[in-house]
Amino acid sequence: MKRWILAGLLMLSPLAALAAEASATVVAARGAVNAVSSNGERALGQGDTVFVEEQVVTADRSFAVLQFVDGAKVTIRPNSAVTVEEYAFNGNDADAATLNLVEGGLRVITGAMAKTHPENYKVKTPVALMGVRGTEFSIMLCGDQICEPGQSGY
Numbered sequence: 111m112k113r114w115i116l117a118g119l120l121m122l123s124p125l126a127a128l129a130a131e132a133s134a135t136v137v138a139a140r141g142a143v144n145a146v147s148s149n150g151e152r153a154l155g156q157g158d159t160v161f162v163e164e165q166v167v168t169a170d171r172s173f174a175v176l177q178f179v180d181g182a183k184v185t186i187r188p189n190s191a192v193t194v195e196e197y198a199f200n201g202n203d204a205d206a207a208t209l210n211l212v213e214g215g216l217r218v219i220t221g222a223m224a225k226t227h228p229e230n231y232k233v234k235t236p237v238a239l240m241g242v243r244g245t246e247f248s249i250m251l252c253g254d255q256i257c258e259p260g261q262s263g264y
Contacts, residue, residue: 141172182221190214
């Protein structure tokens with residue numbers, strides 16, 4: 111009997127670790143939206159959780175809106191990939207978020223973390239690391255650079 115209890119607890123421990131790293135909830139999604147991590151790939155839909163170290167990938171004519179624990183909303187545009195590299199929000203100086211826009215585009219409406227500790231909220235791209243100083247912004251990649259106004263995808 112004790113072995114079964116121990117085995118059950120050991121099976122639940124990876125799930126508990128994932129739950130501790132939850133960073134956002136999908137509040138809207140259309141089309142093919144997937145989360146990719148070292149554990150594999152899974153489809154995402156409204157109500158699903160996104161974890162630290164997962165990459166959210168959208169297909170053509172697809173998008174996802176993520177609501178983070180601090181209230182921030184991130185819209186991931188079609189044909190995009192965004193990795194949640196770091197996310198910790200407890201309402202103190204240790205709060206930190208790093209999103210990595212691998213390809214495509216995103217729009218961010220910041221939450222409590224960027225308002226109280228803007229130096230701890232960062233967005234990376236293949237060509238730049240940006241600190242957040244505002245409450246709303248968009249980034250689009252055109253190949254290996256950030257799009258200029260009027261370029262394709264803007």
